[in-house]
């Protein structure tokens with residue numbers, strides 16, 4: 001029998017390149033929220049992929065960008081930290097829009113030089129095969145990448161090959177987590193993230209970036225086959241609160257319905273979801289509040 005292997009693999013890259021989509025695809029289950037807007041992920045999200053002879057522990061991370069608030073600082077710091085703690089780094093870029101200079105800066109200033117790095121060229125469904133070669137050519141000059149793997153995180157093409165290759169690079173090691181554990185995130189955190197995802201998908205301009213979600217109560221009532229959740233959506237300005245609530249409460253209702261469906265799917269139970277909106281001025285630049293909200 002092959003010796004058991006295990007390792008920590010960090011998925012890093014610019015915002016919006018598909019890091020969270022890739023984590024969900026690898027796990028075959030949605031644990032990381034996704035949107036078409038950049039800076040969706042704000043914290044490190046751990047996901048565990050078990051097979052007969054390996055345990056691969058992935059970190060999805062916030063997209064690396066130039067910070068403009070303390071929240072951004074914390075996001076970039078957590079990506080950087082996940083890089084330094086990894087046995088292997090997957091640097092993601094987009095096939096149709098590779099940002100070579102930005103990735104070069106990430107490689108030079110943020111990523112530890114001793115950790116092996118694969119270049120993952122995502123979204124190959126959006127380009128002709130021939131153009132993938134020119135992306136590989138351009139990146140070859142930047143860094144001695146261990147592997148170049150083109151894939152489509154959205155539909156899955158190339159993901160099995162990625163997993164086989166990752167397994168070759170991780171060391172022999174123990175099973176860190178029991179087989180039935182897929183993530184270290186709390187149930188409350190997952191529910192809050194699902195609400196935040198719907199806000200990211202449904203609102204525009206500065207609104208998604210001004211929102212944080214806190215779970216006030218989370219009550220599992222198995223005898224009623226019901227999960228009751230009450231959550232507060234925190235915004236920075238009164239005007240944002242008005243937009244989130246919408247005319248006659250329409251927007252909040254829509255977000256609530258979509259979030260409830262998503263939470264029901266994940267927890268396999270009926271959910272009663274109550275949402276409130278509260279203004280907390282400048283929370284995204286307040287170290288104490290950021291800490292309380294889990295962005296410390």
Ligand SMILES: Nc1nc2c(ncn2[C@@H]2O[C@H](COP(=O)(O)OP(=O)(O)OP(=O)(O)O)[C@@H](O)[C@H]2O)c(=O)[nH]1
Nearest residue numbers: 015016017018019020021036039040041063153154
């Ligand atoms: N066409 C296509 N779209 C993709 C693919 N992978 C991800 N996307 C889309 O890209 C957008 C961003 O995906 P995310 O997974 O949220 O990206 P991210 O890198 O986690 O973004 P941040 O958390 O903001 O750093 C979403 O609209 C995804 O549906 C892919 O392989 N093909």
Ligand SMILES: [Mg+2]
Nearest residue numbers: 019020040041
């Ligand atoms: Mg993400």
